[in-house]
Amino acid sequence: MKNASWPILTPTSSCVGLFFLGLAIWYAGVSQANNGAFLLGFFIAAVVMISAARTWANLHSVVVQIEPAPPVFAGQEVTLPFELSNPGCKPVHGLEVRAPGEKGARAGWVGRIGGRNSARGCLTYPAPSRGVYPAARVEVVSRYPFGFFAARLKHTSAQRVVVYPLPEGDPNLPLSQERQVGSRMETRAQAGDDFAGVRPYVVGESQRHIDWKAAARGAPLMIKHFAGEAGERMMFDFERMIWLPVEARLSQLVLWALRAERGGHFYGIRLPHLEIELGKGELHLARCLRALAEFPGGHGA
Amino acid sequence: MSTATLENLGPRSALRLLCGAMLLGLLPLFGYVSVVSVLLLLIVLLYRLTGRHLTRGWVNLGRLVIGTIGVAAIYARYGGFLGMEPGISVLVLLIALKAVEARNRRDFRILTLLALFLCLTMLFYSQSLPMVSFAVVVLALALGGLILLETRGESSSLRALGEAGRLLLMAVPLVALLFVLFPRNLEVSFALRRGLFAQSGMNDELRPGSVSSLALSNEDAFRVTFPDGEIPPQSQLYWRGAVLTYGNGMEWDPGVEDWGAWREQTLGGPLIRQRILLRPHGDFWLYALDRPAADVGTGLLRPGHVLRSRTRINTRISYDAISRMEDTETVLSANEKTLLTRAPRQVSARVRNLVEELTGEESQPAEIVQGALRFFRRNNFTYTISPGELTGDELDQFLFEQRAGFCEHYAASFATLMRLAGLPSRVVVGFQGGEPNRAANYVIVRNSDAHAWTEVWLEGKGWERVDPTSVVAPGRLVSGMDTFLQGGTDAAAEAGGLAQSSGAIGLRAIWQEVRLTWDNVQMQWDLHVMDYGREQQQTMLSLAGLSWMGARKLLAAMAAILFLAATLAAIWFSISNRVQDDPVGRLYASFCARAARAGIPRERAEGPSAFARRVAEAFPGRAGAIEAFASEYLRRRYGPVKNDDISALRSRLRRIVLRRG
Numbered sequence: 001m002k003n004a005s006w007p008i009l010t011p012t013s014s015c016v017g018l019f020f021l022g023l024a025i026w027y028a029g030v031s032q033a034n035n036g037a038f039l040l041g042f043f044i045a046a047v048v049m050i051s052a053a054r055t056w057a058n059l060h061s062v063v064v065q066i067e068p069a070p071p072v073f074a075g076q077e078v079t080l081p082f083e084l085s086n087p088g089c090k091p092v093h094g095l096e097v098r099a100p101g102e103k104g105a106r107a108g109w110v111g112r113i114g115g116r117n118s119a120r121g122c123l124t125y126p127a128p129s130r131g132v133y134p135a136a137r138v139e140v141v142s143r144y145p146f147g148f149f150a151a152r153l154k155h156t157s158a159q160r161v162v163v164y165p166l167p168e169g170d171p172n173l174p175l176s177q178e179r180q181v182g183s184r185m186e187t188r189a190q191a192g193d194d195f196a197g198v199r200p201y202v203v204g205e206s207q208r209h210i211d212w213k214a215a216a217r218g219a220p221l222m223i224k225h226f227a228g229e230a231g232e233r234m235m236f237d238f239e240r241m242i243w244l245p246v247e248a249r250l251s252q253l254v255l256w257a258l259r260a261e262r263g264g265h266f267y268g269i270r271l272p273h274l275e276i277e278l279g280k281g282e283l284h285l286a287r288c289l290r291a292l293a294e295f296p297g298g299h300g301a
Numbered sequence: 302m303s304t305a306t307l308e309n310l311g312p313r314s315a316l317r318l319l320c321g322a323m324l325l326g327l328l329p330l331f332g333y334v335s336v337v338s339v340l341l342l343l344i345v346l347l348y349r350l351t352g353r354h355l356t357r358g359w360v361n362l363g364r365l366v367i368g369t370i371g372v373a374a375i376y377a378r379y380g381g382f383l384g385m386e387p388g389i390s391v392l393v394l395l396i397a398l399k400a401v402e403a404r405n406r407r408d409f410r411i412l413t414l415l416a417l418f419l420c421l422t423m424l425f426y427s428q429s430l431p432m433v434s435f436a437v438v439v440l441a442l443a444l445g446g447l448i449l450l451e452t453r454g455e456s457s458s459l460r461a462l463g464e465a466g467r468l469l470l471m472a473v474p475l476v477a478l479l480f481v482l483f484p485r486n487l488e489v490s491f492a493l494r495r496g497l498f499a500q501s502g503m504n505d506e507l508r509p510g511s512v513s514s515l516a517l518s519n520e521d522a523f524r525v526t527f528p529d530g531e532i533p534p535q536s537q538l539y540w541r542g543a544v545l546t547y548g549n550g551m552e553w554d555p556g557v558e559d560w561g562a563w564r565e566q567t568l569g570g571p572l573i574r575q576r577i578l579l580r581p582h583g584d585f586w587l588y589a590l591d592r593p594a595a596d597v598g599t600g601l602l603r604p605g606h607v608l609r610s611r612t613r614i615n616t617r618i619s620y621d622a623i624s625r626m627e628d629t630e631t632v633l634s635a636n637e638k639t640l641l642t643r644a645p646r647q648v649s650a651r652v653r654n655l656v657e658e659l660t661g662e663e664s665q666p667a668e669i670v671q672g673a674l675r676f677f678r679r680n681n682f683t684y685t686i687s688p689g690e691l692t693g694d695e696l697d698q699f700l701f702e703q704r705a706g707f708c709e710h711y712a713a714s715f716a717t718l719m720r721l722a723g724l725p726s727r728v729v730v731g732f733q734g735g736e737p738n739r740a741a742n743y744v745i746v747r748n749s750d751a752h753a754w755t756e757v758w759l760e761g762k763g764w765e766r767v768d769p770t771s772v773v774a775p776g777r778l779v780s781g782m783d784t785f786l787q788g789g790t791d792a793a794a795e796a797g798g799l800a801q802s803s804g805a806i807g808l809r810a811i812w813q814e815v816r817l818t819w820d821n822v823q824m825q826w827d828l829h830v831m832d833y834g835r836e837q838q839q840t841m842l843s844l845a846g847l848s849w850m851g852a853r854k855l856l857a858a859m860a861a862i863l864f865l866a867a868t869l870a871a872i873w874f875s876i877s878n879r880v881q882d883d884p885v886g887r888l889y890a891s892f893c894a895r896a897a898r899a900g901i902p903r904e905r906a907e908g909p910s911a912f913a914r915r916v917a918e919a920f921p922g923r924a925g926a927i928e929a930f931a932s933e934y935l936r937r938r939y940g941p942v943k944n945d946d947i948s949a950l951r952s953r954l955r956r957i958v959l960r961r962g
Contacts, residue, residue: 017414025421033616035480035831036428037421040436042479044417046472047444049867054468057874088878094451111455145464146447147410 007059007142007151009052014148018048052149059142059151061088062095062113066135066157071289073254074166077124080135084110085118094144099125099136127163130250130292131299135159164289165298169244169252171204173259174234198222202262232265233278239270250292257292261285271295311409312454313352315446318461319412320350322442323396326419329426329435335390337374341367342397349400360402367397389422409450416443428617430826441465475866482859484852485835503586505543507553507728507753509695513686513707518748522732523579523588524824526743533573535734536778537626539591539754539766540746542731544605548720550645550696551713553728557640567763568594568606570627578619578827585610588731588746589622591766597622605727619832628756628764633725641725641758644717649697656721666759669722673715674772680704682711684774711769712753725758729766733778741821884947885937888954892930899959909935916959926956 025041028034067081080099086092091114099105105125113119125136135157143150201210201221211222236256241249253269260267261280268278269288273296276288324346331339345367355363371394379387396415403412420436420443444465449458503515503522523540527533547556575590587600587608596602597620600610608622633641648656659672681704688705691698696717699710706714712728719726733752735744754768771778829837842848850858893903896916903912913931917924930953937950 014410014414017411021414021417021421024418028421028425033618033834034424034428035833036424036433036436038483039433039476039480039830040420040424040440042476042483043437043440043469043472045863046475046479046866047440047468049863050468050471050475050870053867053870054874056871057878060875061878061880087880089880090878093456094453109453111452144448144451145468146444147451 005154007056007153009056009149009151011052012143012148012150014146018044018148048146048148051146054145055142055149055151058092058144059095059140059153062086062092062140062142062153064097064138064140064153064155066138066155066159068159069135069161071162071164071286071293072127073164074127074130076127078127078136078161078163079122079124080138080161081120081122082108082138083118083120084113084140086113086115089115091115091117092142092144094142096141096143097121097123098139098141099123100139102126102136105136127161129298130163130165130247130295132294133161133163133299135161162290162293163299164293165247165250165254167251167255167258169248169255171255171259172206173232173256173263173265174236198224205259232260232263233267234260234265235268235270235278237270238272246295246297250295254289254292257285257288310404311406312449314454314458314461315409315449316403317350317352318442318449318458319409319416319446320346320400322439322446323400323412323416323419324350325435325442326416326423326439327393329423329432330389330393330419333389333426334386334393335371335375335378337378338371338390338393338397341371342393342400345397345400349403354404355401363401364398367394367401371397385425389425392418392422406450409446413443413447413450416446428827428831430823437469441469444469471870475862478862479859480830480833481838481841482855482862484855485833485838486852503542503582503730503751504584505545505555505730507545507709507713507730509551509688509691509699509706509710509713512709512730512751512753515751516686516707516749520748521580522582522746522748522750523577524743524745524827525578525590525735526576526828527574528576529574532737532739532742532744533590535737536771538734538744539729539752539768540588540732540735540750541591541593541607541729542586542588543729544607544756545728545730546605546641548644548713548717548728550648550694550717551691551699551710552695553713553716567628567630568592568625569629570625573624573626575622575624576619577622578617578832579614581615581617583613583615585613587614587620587622590624591626591729591731592624592628593622594625595623617827617831619828630758630763631761633758638725641727642720642723644720645696648721649694651701652697652718652721655700656718659718660722666724666757669724670719670757670759670765670767673718673722674767674769677711677715677769678772682706682773684708684711684770684777708770709753711773712755715767715769716755716757719755719757727756729754729756733768738817738821738824740817741824743821743824745820745824885934885950888947888950889934889938892934892954892957895957895959901959909938920959923957923959926953929953930957 021044022041025037025044029037029041063085065083065085067083069078069080072078082097084095084097091112093112095110095113097108097110099107102125105123108121108123110119110121123138138155138157140153140155141150198211198214199222201207201223205223209224211219211224215221234256236253238249238253241252244252257267257269261284264280266278266280267288269276269291271291274291276284276291324343327339327342327346345363371390375382375387375390375394379390381387382391392415396412396419399408399412399415403409417440420439423432423436423439426432441462442465445458445462448461448464449456452461504511532538543555545553545555547554572594573590577587577589579588585600587597587610589597589608592606593602593608594606597608599612599618599620600608603609606628655676659669659676683705684707685705686707688703688707688710691703696714699706699714716726716728730751730753732746732750733754734750735746737744752770754766754770756764757767758764768778839848842850889909893912896903896912899920901916901919907915909931913927917927920927930950933950933953937947
């Protein structure tokens with residue numbers, strides 16, 4: 001696969017210093033009839049021009065491919081994996097992969113790709129608000145060998161990055177809708193009798209069932225987990241959450257979905273345009289989160 | 302440290318290479334610029350060479366200390382900051398200041414640029430072939446450092462240097478072209494102040510010891526080629542520098558500058574042309590073979606047949622000179638005669654007696670000259686470079702007590718004797734001899750060849766050269782000072798050229814050969830490359846039919862060549878970075894093409910075995926060969942094949958000959 005376009009070559013700010021050096025050399029050469037100075041000056045000029053060609057050729061053969069980025073929550077950083085491959089027989093050096101359109105992005109760096117080889121890396125940039133975004137425009141820059149010229153290769157990928165809404169809100173799961181009392185959800189977890197085990201405590205969870213004795217002994221915080229707590233069926237209804245604005249509802253739903261999944265419950269989401277049946281598991285969670293991310297009003301929806 | 306700073310931190314390997322480059326670049330400046338600033342930079346570089354960074358507090362303190370000491374030292378040494386030596390010292394100091402604090406990539410880049418400036422300064426000192434090569438080596442190291450910067454230290458220093466070297470090598474033909482084309486007719490009217498590295502050379506006062514002190518130096522004074530033909534014999538190689546007409550016994554001075562009317566056409570004999578490459582000496586002397594007959598490009602012919610430059614010789618220059626061997630100035634005005642016979646009034650009794658002896662016996666001037674020479678020959682005078690100090694009446698001491706001296710003693714005393722005898726005479730200071738490189742037809746004249754002799758005016762003949770050294774130490778004139786001092790005179794007196802006079806054949810002769818060849822190489826470098834100026838460029842351009850190109854067109858041509866070269870280089874780099882060959886695939890494609898030509902094209906999604914079967918069915922006669930090919934192909938393509946030998950595949954393909962059936 002060849003690149004769609006050729007790299008663009010531009011001089012960098014280092015060329016300014018070269019200019020002053022050239023001036024000094026010219027002055028020395030002419031005022032003193034110093035041919036040695038001229039020779040040095042021409043060497044520098046010639047090697048800089050040839051290095052421009054080298055910089056261009058260094059990038060010319062490189063093929064960029066953006067790989068699917070794992071979805072993230074709003075406020076986190078998108079990690080965009082890329083693969084740079086060098087189909088030629090000579091190695092390429094010094095490739096920086098940037099996302100010029102994203103503020104606060106951290107570029108990826110590949111020092112050397114041998115002939116007929118490829119290298120992976122990733123660049124990160126802060127995820128904007130929720131939504132489904134096209135992968136950031138990526139630019140591969142190389143200043144090899146001397147840094148006097150920079151060759152740039154732009155690449156746009158058809159990949160899309162899904163940014164879930166930031167999970168926020170009441171961490172306690174609502175029971176099934178039928179138990180709703182008044183305008184607020186009652187939060188009453190049904191107490192089961194059978195001790196089913198312990199699982200690690202996650203910050204933000206209810207602290208009611210923490211195993212304090214073990215914690216006093218020095219163990220990390222664990223939640224005592226009873227049979228009967230898992231397996232709840234809960235259907236989250238977007239329409240009913242009238243005490244929250246739209247985005248806050250989505251954030252709340254995300255949090256609940258995460259908690260429900262972690263709690264091993266069956267959960268589903270009812271949105272105005274879409275209903276996700278009860279279920280559980282990674283795939284189900286992903287479907288729910290995605291639906292919430294794609295809710296109209298966010299980016300790209 | 303934040304992540305951003307970590308990323309920007311310059312790699313240690315780059316710093317080390319850069320420090321190495323600058324240490325090398327500093328070497329040629331030792332002894333020529335402020336020692337203190339050089340030492341300061343040396344210390345800083347040696348410290349940074351270990352790859353260590355200093356913390357902010359130490360950095361600031363260090364810079365303060367270095368700055369203060371350096372500035373004070375420069376001011377103390379030079380009394381100011383303008384001029385070449387103080388300027389370069391300031392540059393060295395600036396580099397030291399920057400090198401103390403450099404830690405991130407941007408700093409390293411600035412340091413590299415400063416290293417390149419250092420490269421330039423070493424070329425102010427000398428532009429010999431070794432020096433220019435050295436500058437290119439330092440350039441290569443600096444470029445290697447840049448490569449390490451751009452690979453963020455992930456490549457090895459050796460590989461980086463290799464890449465830098467390769468790129469420089471590719472640049473060589475381009476450099477040659479640019480060098481030849483760059484217009485040389487641009488002149489800058491303001492010259493730098495008296496340059497650093499102008500050697501002190503001859504001066505126009507003659508004192509006991511003034512020439513001998515110069516003769517200790519083996520440095521080049523100038524080189525001469527004779528475009529017309531052979532190098533004249535050693536004993537004829539007198540190089541005229543200055544004429545001294547005011548004498549006081551053993552001490553002589555130039556005297557009144559513009560004595561005598563300027564008369565042309567007072568020289569005779571064959572015309573000898575020379576091309577002279579003069580090393581800078583900071584004064585106005587222009588040397589040429591005795592006796593210069595015409596103005597040269599950069600100087601004028603002055604009374605006494607000496608050449609004087611219009612400006613100080615602070616840079617290497619070359620010029621063409623014309624000389625004629627004989628002086629035929631048969632007329633001397635009364636004024637001149639008085640001037641040129643002015644002798645010291647007080648002389649010792651012995652000297653007076655000697656003069657009376659010389660003039661009493663004979664009255665012919667020529668006989669007087671011979672008589673004086675005989676005096677020197679018969680009285681065991683010796684020629685030595687360190688005769689000891691003369692005290693009291695120096696002339697008397699020399700002639701009757703010490704009787705040992707260098708050429709200045711003999712020339713001065715002889716000329717004085719002549720004047721006391723009433724003959725107009727003068728002292729000439731210059732050089733005698735030189736080291737001929739007969740293979741390459743040039744002569745190297747060194748400071749050690751400095752010489753002083755006299756000229757006596759004989760009625761009806763003109764100014765005759767009389768060299769008293771020739772009677773005291775005849776070997777000196779033939780073998781040159783170098784060999785003479787080494788005691789090789791006896792053999793030299795009979796022998797001619799240098800090869801024989803070097804004494805023992807064998808190692809010494811071989812070494813001599815090597816030295817001369819290397820000297821020749823450098824000479825050619827100086828002559829053709831470093832000396833490349835307006836005239837040479839005009840010659841080259843007219844040879845190429847391009848003499849119509851003015852400065853602007855030449856510059857435009859240079860720019861065009863630069864861009865063309867860059868484009869060619871880009872093409873070259875792209876081509877040499879071929880995408881992977883797939884010989885097996887090519888052979889299979891050739892099989893498919895063959896089958897298609899025979900009427901069985903391969904379907905798009907058809908696999909190799911299925912396709913091969915189809916072709917075999919259509920051409921049952923070739924079924925065996927087709928199957929063999931197909932199985933080999935599958936083995937190569939999909940099987941665990943170790944070697945790259947595809948000759949079997951190729952031969953099997955050859956056996957498949959399909960004809961449209």
